[in-house]
Each structure stands twice: as C-alpha cells, then as structure tokens.
Amino acid sequence: RKEVEQDPGPFNVPEGATVAFNCTYSNSASQSFFWYRQDCRKEPKLLMSVYSSGNEDGRFTAQLNRASQYISLLIRDSKLSDSATYLCVVNLGFKTIFGAGTRLFVKA
Amino acid sequence: NAGVTQTPKFQVLKTGQSMTLQCAQDMNHNSMYWYRQDPGMGLRLIYYSASEGTTDKGEVPNGYNVSRLNKREFSLRLESAAPSQTSVYFCASRGLAGGPSVETQYFGPGTRLLVL
Numbered sequence: 001r002k003e004v005e006q007d008p009g010p011f012n013v014p015e016g017a018t019v020a021f022n023c024t025y026s027n028s029a030s031q032s033f034f035w036y037r038q039d040c041r042k043e044p045k046l047l048m049s050v051y052s053s054g055n056e057d058g059r060f061t062a063q064l065n066r067a068s069q070y071i072s073l074l075i076r077d078s079k080l081s082d083s084a085t086y087l088c089v090v091n092l093g094f095k096t097i098f099g100a101g102t103r104l105f106v107k108a
Numbered sequence: 109n110a111g112v113t114q115t116p117k118f119q120v121l122k123t124g125q126s127m128t129l130q131c132a133q134d135m136n137h138n139s140m141y142w143y144r145q146d147p148g149m150g151l152r153l154i155y156y157s158a159s160e161g162t163t164d165k166g167e168v169p170n171g172y173n174v175s176r177l178n179k180r181e182f183s184l185r186l187e188s189a190a191p192s193q194t195s196v197y198f199c200a201s202r203g204l205a206g207g208p209s210v211e212t213q214y215f216g217p218g219t220r221l222l223v224l
Contacts, residue, residue, distance in 0.1 A: 032212070034212050042217070042218075043198055043215035043216060044198075044215050045215070046212055049212065087150075091211065091212070095156070095166075096141070096212070098150055100149070100150035101150055
C-alpha cells in the first residue's frame with residue numbers, strides 16, 4: 001500500500017465548477033499535512049497547509065480527518081488558471097511524503 | 109531571498125559520464141532533499157540531509173552520491189550516468205510554513221537531465 005494515495009484523475013471540469021480531491025495516508029504517526037500545486041514542467045509549490053479544524057484560502061478549502069487518515073481539497077468556482085497537478089503531502093519525521101498527484105483540467 | 113537555486117537548468121550527458129548537480133538555499137533551513145521526477149510520475153526521494161554533516165538514503169539512491177557541503181549547499185553526483193537516470197531533478201529545503209512547528213518543503217526550479 002502506498003504511504004499517500006490520491007484520486008488517480010484526471011479531472012476535466014468546466015470553468016465555474018466545484019471540484020474535490022481526496023487523499024488518504026497510511027501512517028497514523030504523520031505529523032503535518034499540505035496540498036501542493038505543480039504546473040507542467042515546473043517545481044511543486046505549497047498551496048496550503050491542512051489543519052484538523054479545516055482551513056480556507058479564498059476559493060480553496062482543505063480538511064483533515066485524523067481518525068480516518070483522510071485529507072481533502074475543495075476548489076470552488078474553478079478558473080482556467082487552476083489547471084495543474086495537485087499533490088497531497090504528509091510529513092513523517094524528517095521525511096516528506098508526496099502523493100502521485102491528481103491532474104486537473106479546467107476548460108472554458 | 110532567492111529561496112532554493114539549482115544549477116544547471118539543463119544538461120545532456122553521454123552514458124558513463126559524470127556530473128554534479130548543485131543546490132543552494134538561503135532560508136537557513138536545516139533539512140535538504142533531492143528528488144527525481146519522471147514523466148507522468150510522482151516525486152521519488154533520492155537522498156536527504158536532516159542537518160549539516162548528515163545524509164541518508166531515500167527511496168532510489170542507487171547510482172547517486174550526495175554531499176552536504178555546509179548548511180546552504182547540498183550537491184548530487186552521478187558518477188557514471190545511465191539512460192535510466194534521464195529525469196527532472198528537484199532539490200528542496202524544509203522550513204517553517206507559517207504555523208508553529210509546521211515545516212514544509214520549498215523547491216528549486218529543477219534540473220532537466222538527458223542521458224544518451
């Protein structure tokens with residue numbers, strides 16, 4: 001079983017749609033959680049941290065359920081510029097474990 | 109702050125040649141990492157350095173060596189390049205992400221390596 005598993009994608013959605021990404025992690029000792037965004041042929045960049053209380057940044061909402069070892073990302077009112085690969089990321093000690101990513105295509 | 113810088117941006121090698129990928133960070137982070145990413149694939153950890161003077165193997169260390177030269181610099185060496193090492197190589201450092209005791213990784217722009 002992979003340490004961090006994500007929806008395989010790709011997700012193809014029209015502009016303005018709401019899209020949700022899910023992620024599960026296998027190690028209950030995982031300490032902190034993030035969503036990253038990676039554009040084609042570019043480096044991954046931090047999108048947002050994820051907290052148990054849930055957190056929101058504009059159109060983006062992230063949730064963490066430690067009991068279920070489940071992380072989610074909701075994007076509302078999708079824009080063309082949201083097209084990218086979204087990576088679910090977990091810290092475990094000195095290691096940072098990246099999911100394989102979910103590709104999102106937002107179309108006009 | 110430049111963040112994490114990597115050189116070179118692109119490199120073409122012939123099988124058997126050696127080269128060193130350079131990485132530097134100016135964020136005073138303790139931990140640094142080297143990843144490779146193959147087309148359509150996720151990131152795979154090659155080596156990491158939890159602090160100056162220490163290095164540890166990651167998921168795919170074979171064919172690579174690393175040096176943590178000082179707190180700022182972490183280099184990756186290919187002693188005898190093989191076509192299977194054609195990939196994009198990302199260096200990252202890890203530091204505080206704004207929350208208390210929450211650290212996350214910051215990446216360099218990557219080195220695109222082609223081994224013929």
